[in-house]
Amino acid sequence: MxxxxxxxxxxxxxxxxxxxxxxxxxxxxxxxxxxxxxxxxxxxxxxxxxxxxxxxxxxxxxxxxxxxxxxxxxxxxxxxxxxxxxxxxxxxxxxxxxxxxxxxxxxxxxxxxxxxxxxxxxxxxxxxxxxxxxxxxxxxxxxxxxxxxxxxxxxxxxxxxxxxxxxxxxxxxxxxxxxxxxxxxxxxxxxxxxxxxQSGSGGRVTQNHPALPKVNTIILTTFFVSLLIIWTMYQQWVSNLSVYMTSLYIPLKNYSFLWTINAGLIVLIQLIINWIARHHENLIGQILFGIAMITSSFIILIFAKTYPLFVGAMIVLTIGEATTFPTIPALVNSLTPIETKGRYQGLINAWSSAGRALGPLFGGIIIETWSYTSLFIIASLAISLTLILITLLWSVSQHRITFYH
Structure with a gap:
């Protein structure tokens, strides 16, 4: 290497x-x-x-x-x-x-x-x-x-x-x-x-791509599967939560306002993250924190019956997504050589899109089979498992990871 x-x-x-x-x-x-x-x-x-x-x-x-x-x-x-x-x-x-x-x-x-x-x-x-x-x-x-x-x-x-x-x-x-x-x-x-x-001439890259270290491959695969799971659960906010909130006699306009909160917080959080990035560099820590926050948002939803709790859950979710989603591409970038960066950035979007595609169907099946509460419990457990898996895998293999610039 x-x-x-x-x-x-x-x-x-x-x-x-x-x-x-x-x-x-x-x-x-x-x-x-x-x-x-x-x-x-x-x-x-x-x-x-x-x-x-x-x-x-x-x-x-x-x-x-x-x-x-x-x-x-x-x-x-x-x-x-x-x-x-x-x-x-x-x-x-x-x-x-x-x-x-x-x-x-x-x-x-x-x-x-x-x-x-x-x-x-x-x-x-x-x-x-x-x-x-x-x-x-x-x-x-x-x-x-x-x-x-x-x-x-x-x-x-x-x-x-x-x-x-x-x-x-x-x-x-x-x-x-x-x-x-x-x-x-x-x-x-x-x-x-x-x-x-940098890698070839005439607009092409030579076909002799360096083999990605096995540890890097395992970590990247874990990230991709985690993105699939997280986005599948995240889509419940987009596709099914509006129906759940209206069933609790919360007006639809209040649900829409949650996304106004989401957008405003993302702007604020990005400014804070950019400031932190100038003084500290801990991409994996940032990702783990974000996943923990996304998990917490679904735990809050398990007990949410009034609008303030939904607002609180959205705030926690937004902190999580703004911390996690832009940081994963940055970490994947550092784990891949220049010859394959495009492929792995594409896989990030592909696995995320797969989660967005599966989300509404998955949520609908769980809701019709059991209940909204069951959906939120399953989402909490599934995202928690990704958090535990990434934490353990990184702890065990971090000294054998190859980083690229």
Whole structure:
């Protein structure tokens, strides 16, 4: 295995983080114009059954998984600049087509294509983030996470208003946002191609990828499975908690306000984490703390019958997600050599997308078979097991782990 200093390569010019964040923000706003209203539009406007809607959403998630994996794999072999242009172009073309053709079944087909492009673009953007050597990886991924969440806040806050005016206008604005994203990519992302020059020439990486140490492989696999479990449980907040709260006679607007709290706290927490990152570096400690907080949020839900307890659970959940989700890509980055960074960043998004796809179905089965309380207990236990497994595995193997820069 090569020493750490031999893994460090000189990059003549790096992509500016502000442009990477701008792209992530525009993409997130644009996508937030689509996913929140997919079910409502298909069911209420097009008269599609909820079962069919579920199938459409499942295939959209599967497309995102596929796009993430393919994008990450190609990142390690091809020119990232060309890859991001392809991904954004496909997304823009899909949204442009939706302006004129948004009936059934073309909407479902285009949603699948958009899912492919979404997974592809997210992975390529995150992978390009690994090439910014002038900044701490934790800071880069924290800021990407912040930009993506800010986009969700902006998009979801106005999508309902635009939808009430015209579904066509919704697609026009989304297309315009991705058109801006493409313009930013063409004008500012070209330095991303430099990372390929570190490992090969002519825009390709040599096929002799260094073998990843066995310990690193085991830890990475553990992280991926943990992401699957955590995201499966996290989706209960998105998909099933609203029904549970309304069954307790808590207004739906109060449930929506929980996500306003979530968005505001993420902004604050990211500022705090970035400050901590300048003085302390303990990625695994940060991840374990975050997973413990996510577990605690579900423990609170077991006993939650009044709105203040749901608010408390959301605060704890937000601290956990803002601490964990952007830190895992940073740690995975340090556990993988430059030749395979794209592949493993893609796997992060793929396993996370798989959890998001399985979440609603898993929760529905548990609720119908037992109860909401049973769901929260199972979620608490499952996430606790990932916390214990990661802690034990890291404690036993930390001295044999190979770190890369």
């Amino acid at each position: 090569k020493p750490v200093h031999e893994e460090m390569r000189t990059i003549d010019k790096q992509i500016n983080l502000k442009w990477l964040l701008t792209g992530a923000l525009l993409s997130s706003i644009g996508m937030s114009f689509i996913w929140p209203l997919t079910s409502v539009y298909l069911h209420d406007r097009l008269g599609i059954s909820l079962t069919t809607v579920g199938v459409v959403l499942l295939f959209n998630s599967l497309a995102s998984i596929l796009g993430s994996y393919i994008g990450g794999t190609l990142y390690d072999k091809r020119n990232p600049y060309h890859l991001i242009i392809i991904g954004v172009s496909v997304a823009t073309a899909t949204l442009f087509t939706l302006i004129f053709y948004h009936g059934w079944p073309i909407f479902g087909i285009l949603l699948f294509v958009n899912g492919l492009a979404s997974g592809w673009n997210l992975t390529i953007v995150n992978s390009i983030g690994t090439s910014i050597k002038s900044l701490d990886a934790r800071y880069v991924f924290n800021m990407l996470y912040f930009a993506q969440n800010l986009g969700v806040v902006i998009g979801t806050s106005i999508v309902g208003f635009v939808y009430s005016i015209s579904i066509t206008l919704l697609f026009v604005i989304a297309t315009g946002l991705f058109g801006l994203f493409e313009l930013v990519v063409i004008m500012t992302y070209k330095p991303a191609a430099n990372v390929r020059r």
